[in-house]
Amino acid sequence: MSTDFTLVPVVDEGLGNSTYLLDVGQGRALVLDPERDLRQVRAEAERRNLRIAYAVETHLHADFISGAHELAAVDGAVVLAPDVGPRGFEVTALADGDTVDLGAFTLEALFTPGHSPEHLSYLLRAGDRLLGVFTGGSLMVGTAGRTDLVSPDRTVPLARAQYRSLQKLMELPDGTPVWPTHGAGSFCSSTLTGERVSTIGRERATNPLLQVAGEDEFVAALLGSLGTFPDYFLRLGEINHKGPAVLGATPTLPTLTAGDVRDLIADGAQVVDTREATDYAAGHLPGALSITLRPVFATWFGWLVDPNRPVVIVRAADQDPDDIAWETAKVGFDSLAGELDGGMFAWPDDEVATVALLDADHLAATDPVTVLDVRQRGEFTTGHLPGALHIELGALSRHLNQVPGRPVVVMCGHGERAMGAASILEQAGHRDVRVLDGCPADYARAVGQSLQVDK
Structure with missing residues (x-):
């Protein structure tokens, strides 16, 4: 990575994604593929006295609620994104070859469908110099983005498109830095690797999907590497297309008495216990779902919790309710019914289950x-x-x-x-x-x- 410009990757270890913060000069910043929890991105911008002026998306995200709409509404950022037809909020829609003058830099859209039908990569230039390429969910370190998140009938056609997109990216010089969004830990990735950035030359030489004999072999290799993915992936894309609700601040987690919780359960609410497994084992509300608050919490919450039923949280005293609220909001749970005030200490001992x-x-x-x-x-x-x-x-x-x-x-x-x-x-x-x-x-x-x- 060049040392004459500031590019800060903000990594979500749980979702396995990188959001990139780029200083574009004149006190402005560009943020690429932001998640809904913008606390760390905003802190990085504030630390550098930058105003977030642009929010850029490589594709309609399936694994998290995008923060682009939030940045537009709250920070006044201009949203740059692939053209997917009318959205529920204002977007500057880009197509293959479109360029955006950022002042010191130019961003050029490169159509790289595969992971999604509308996927764009972005070439970052400073004058005649190519500084690198943001590849989103197309080319990743040692792999490529999965192509089965749209519909079963499009999986193979998108895999073929992914092959052609990777070949297009291989036309870039070997020394070109590659900055993917998806990485280790992401269910959007077809394999796992610990590295998060690379170069075109390194991928050309080492990426198994670039060592295949041709398109058919590529399709077989890519599809053969795919595992399961969370069900919520199938609904977040449409939310991101319409425009998720603007939260403006941390979602509230109201306090609930034991009586309140009983009433909610009677009306169909579900209880999620975020404490450590050892604490859950020692005593929990009967029927509570155990999902430990850890880096992968959002993924498992989105996968296991019914989005159509109210959610009551039981947490440990040292677990931050703001973290719980943001983690759940990242996967589409904008408001929770609340939390049991006092945690398990507020629940009668004779009504506690153990495992x-x-x-x-x-x-x-x-x-x-x-x-x-x-x-x-x-x-x-x-x-x-x-x-x-x-x-x-x-x-x-x-x-x-x-x-x-x-x-x-x-x-x-x-x-x-x-x-x-x-x-x-x-x-x-x-x-x-x-x-x-x-x-x-x-x-x-x-x-x-x-x-x-x-x-």
Whole structure:
């Protein structure tokens, strides 16, 4: 990355995305692919005495609510975005070859469909110098954006378009910096890698999807690498197209008495417990869904929580309610019913449910059970207990009939997803559920087995 201009990546480790803040001169900044939680982006701009003058989007995002509309309404930013027809808010629509004069820089739109039909990459220039390319969800480090987020009938055509888009990007000089939006941890990515920025030359030499013999082989490789993705991806694009509600400030999380919570539950509300798995295990509201507040909280909240029912939060005293409100707003939950005032201390002890959270050695000493592994398919195939039942956490609610009624041990990579699965099983009436405090390898060691690897 050149040292004669200021480009700051603001990384959301949970969603696996990078928002870019660029100083374009005269006290102005450009923000590319902003998320709805703008606290960190605004802090970076304020630290540099910059006003956010432009909000740029590479595509209609499916994995988060965009912050572009918020920046336009609150900060007065000009929104630059691909032309997808009339939106619910003012946008300067760009097409292939369009340029925007930013003063010291020029932004040039490059049509790179594939991850989405309208996807644009942006070349950043300073005079005749090419400084780099923002590739959004097209070319990523070691991979490319998935093409199955629009509709099943468009997955293959978009994969073919993705191949051609990558070939177009390969026409850029080898030294061109590549600044993708999606990266490690993003479900929009077809594979995982820890790097977030690259160069055209490096990708040309090392990206597996650029080593294929041709378009057909590329399509097979890309589609063969795709795992599942959260259901909410299928509805956020339209919200971003129409224009999400402008929040203006942190959404409120009203306090609720135990009586209020009982009334809400009776009217169909759902309870989400954001505390650590150990705290949930020791005592929780019966039927509460366990989703630990951690970097991937927003993804699992959007995946597991019903958007059509009120949500009551139970949190730990040291968990910031603002963080919870923004994380949920990022995936389309603009307003929550509130939180239990005082947390679990406000709930009667005789109305508290528990779940067994045991280490591998203690679990191994219990009676034979059904082992349920709720990790993603790619994790499961790299090593699992022989005979383990595999149902991904995101699909568990739809496949409860596959889980036997006898005692169940639930496992994942660390314990948080397993506790989420245990809470879903509890809601479905399972009463003898045990959660592994650890990973499958720990349990395999304790029971004297080797992990099975699927070819």
